[in-house]
Amino acid sequence: xxxxxxxxxxxxxxxxxxxxxxxxxxxxxxxxxxxxxxxxxxxxxxxxxxxxxxxxxxxxxxxxxxxxxxxxxxxxxxxxxxxxxxxxxxxxxxxxxxxxxxxxxxxxxxxxxxxxxxxxxxxxxxxxxxxxxxxxxxxxxxxxxxxxxxxxxxxxxxxxxxxxxxxxxxxxxxxxxxxxxxxxxxxxxxxxxxxxxxxxxxxxxxxxxxxxxxxxxxxxx
Amino acid sequence: xxxxxxxxxxxxxxxxxxxxxxxxxxxxxxxxxxxxxxxxxxxxxxxxxxxxxxxxxxxxxxxxxxxxxxxxxxxxxxxxxxxxxxxxxxxxxxxxxxxxxxxxxxxxxxxxxxxxxxxxxxxxxxxxxxxxxxxxxxxxxxxxxxxxxxxxxxxxxxxxxxxxxxxxxxxxxxxxxxxxxxxxxxxxxxxxxxxxxxxxxxxxxxxxxxxxxxxxxxxxxxxxxxxxxxxxxxxxxxxxxxxxxxxxxxxxxxxxxxxxxxxxxxxxxxxxxxxxx
Numbered sequence: 023x024x025x026x027x028x029x030x031x032x033x034x035x036x037x038x039x040x041x042x043x044x045x046x047x048x049x050x051x052x053x054x055x056x057x058x059x060x061x062x063x064x065x066x067x068x069x070x071x072x073x074x075x076x077x078x079x080x081x082x083x084x085x086x087x088x089x090x091x092x093x094x095x096x097x098x099x100x101x102x103x104x105x106x107x108x109x110x111x112x113x114x115x116x117x118x119x120x121x122x123x124x125x126x127x128x129x130x131x132x133x134x135x136x137x138x139x140x141x142x143x144x145x146x147x148x149x150x151x152x153x154x155x156x157x158x159x160x161x162x163x164x165x166x167x168x169x170x171x172x173x174x175x176x177x178x179x180x181x182x183x184x185x186x187x188x189x190x191x192x193x194x195x196x197x198x199x200x201x202x203x204x205x206x207x208x209x210x211x212x213x214x215x216x217x218x219x220x221x222x223x224x225x226x227x228x229x230x231x232x233x234x235x236x237x238x239x240x241x242x243x
Numbered sequence: 244x245x246x247x248x249x250x251x252x253x254x255x256x257x258x259x260x261x262x263x264x265x266x267x268x269x270x271x272x273x274x275x276x277x278x279x280x281x282x283x284x285x286x287x288x289x290x291x292x293x294x295x296x297x298x299x300x301x302x303x304x305x306x307x308x309x310x311x312x313x314x315x316x317x318x319x320x321x322x323x324x325x326x327x328x329x330x331x332x333x334x335x336x337x338x339x340x341x342x343x344x345x346x347x348x349x350x351x352x353x354x355x356x357x358x359x360x361x362x363x364x365x366x367x368x369x370x371x372x373x374x375x376x377x378x379x380x381x382x383x384x385x386x387x388x389x390x391x392x393x394x395x396x397x398x399x400x401x402x403x404x405x406x407x408x409x410x411x412x413x414x415x416x417x418x419x420x421x422x423x424x425x426x427x428x429x430x431x432x433x434x435x436x437x438x439x440x441x442x443x444x445x446x447x448x449x450x451x452x453x454x455x456x457x458x459x460x461x462x463x464x465x466x467x468x469x470x471x472x473x474x475x476x477x478x479x480x481x482x483x484x485x486x487x488x489x490x491x492x493x494x495x496x497x498x499x500x501x502x503x504x505x506x507x508x509x510x511x512x513x514x515x516x517x518x519x520x
Contacts, residue, residue, distance in 0.1 A: 057344055059519035077348040085344035091337030095264060101341075107253050108345045110246055152341060162344075 025051040026062075027215045033208070035159070038182075038192040040206040040223075042199070042233075044241055048215040049195045050088065053164050056193075057085060069160065084158035088165040088195070090149025094138035098129060098148040101137065105155040116155075123151040128177055142169035150178065154185075161185060164195045179205060203233045211240045250347050254355025259363045261332070262325050271321050275367065278317070279374040282310050283382070303383055307390065308480055310375050315397045315476050316428075318368030322401040323424050326360050326408040327417040334520060343519050353409075353514055357507070360405045365398040389482045396479035399496065400472050402503050404428075410510040413517060431472040438466055470502045471495030 026048040033039040043049050054060040056067050058074050072079035092101050106116035124133045127147040146169055167175045182205050186192055196202050210220035218240045226236050262268055285306045333339045342352055372394035380386050404424055411420035440446050474495025481488045
């Protein structure tokens with residue numbers, strides 16, 4: 023089965039980019055290939071000019087998986103520290119960075135509880151926290167608001183807007199089109215593994231339309 | 244410290260921490276401690292054969308050697324048990340996705356995993372051997388330092404168990420991977436037995452009577468190439484009482500070292516194709 027076929031696009035530094043598509047369109051496969059989780063049968067993917075097959079391409083990448091999981095016996099704090107250690111961040115700097123991240127994701131007071139006690143939304147927040155460790159230049163987020171309540175969604179959006187203003191490149195996979203419209207400035211729509219369109223959201227959305235209308239128009243042909 | 248080495252050590256550290264807190268590991272630890280505690284009793288008794296009391300030193304030597312072999316075999320089983328779910332656990336708990344989204348290569352991840360499991364199982368085996376060493380020292384006031392050296396030599400078997408189970412677990416259910424690795428060990432033990440028996444005068448006479456040629460070349464090739472787990476253990480045990488191993492006794496140890504390298508290469512090749520989720 024071909025999951026992604028002849029898809030070619032680039033995301034510029036500092037862009038907030040959304041990859042849109044219905045379920046099974048190949049969005050997650052693209053993300054997995056970008057991180058070398060799945061090797062592509064043909065074609066190339068690069069991050070900062072480095073092939074995604076090389077680990078160095080992930081040196082300044084933060085990744086939040088759809089349905090983020092954390093080992094149940096670890097506390098959120100230990101999980102963040104592990105992420106910092108894996109990036110070779112010095113201990114005192116790692117502690118300071120993790121403390122700031124816990125504050126940013128709004129999990130103060132819960133960071134020393136075991137992950138087995140966390141709700142789905144809390145896991146998602148710590149997952150986002152883990153993606154922020156090391157101040158990545160590129161943030162790849164696969165359905166970051168999955169499982170979050172409306173307050174959580176708004177908080178995540180605020181964090182992403184803040185990161186966007188700081189110049190972080192955001193690559194977002196999401197079904198939440200109203201949020202995408204607020205966060206991203208560029209979008210691509212893929213369907214059945216093929217790229218249908220890639221452009222500025224402001225160019226895609228005609229007057230009186232929403233991104234949802236555009237999405238439906240393209241996907242339904 | 245280089246970034247690559249730091250990544251391997253970090254992953255090894257996480258592996259040991261995650262495995263050591265598993266209930267199965269704690270149960271294994273408790274059973275092992277109980278075994279050593281019970282083995283203590285062997286050093287208290289008087290042994291009689293045909294109404295004559297055996298010399299204590301001879302008995303202690305034999306018991307120590309047997310305990311050494313049993314502990315080494317148990318440790319191999321423990322290493323296989325600890326290794327069989329290591330990838331599945333990392334995948335299910337999201338650690339693989341977390342690790343591979345960082346600049347960590349698959350080779351570093353595998354080295355870290357194997358190193359962590361090997362270190363933990365080696366530590367367990369060494370601790371049990373050390374407990375026997377201390378028991379002999381306290382009960383009989385006799386120190387056998389080579390006992391601990393022999394224990395270290397046996398760790399090569401644990402490395403083979405860890406690598407083989409990890410490799411098989413990528414292709415089959417975890418329990419099947421464990422059983423297959425144990426099967427290799429048991430076959431090695433049986434082959435050594437059959438090989439030794441086949442060289443007895445009685446077996447040779449029987450083979451002659453049945454018309455079986457004495458030089459079974461194909462069988463010998465399989466015998467020599469098969470992972471010589473038991474032979475390697477026997478090689479290590481020779482050092483306990485200062486026996487000098489010859490080339491024949493050294494071969495099983497080299498055989499296992501070569502198997503570790505080959506199985507490691509296979510594991511790396513197979514894991515490169517693995518999809519991370």
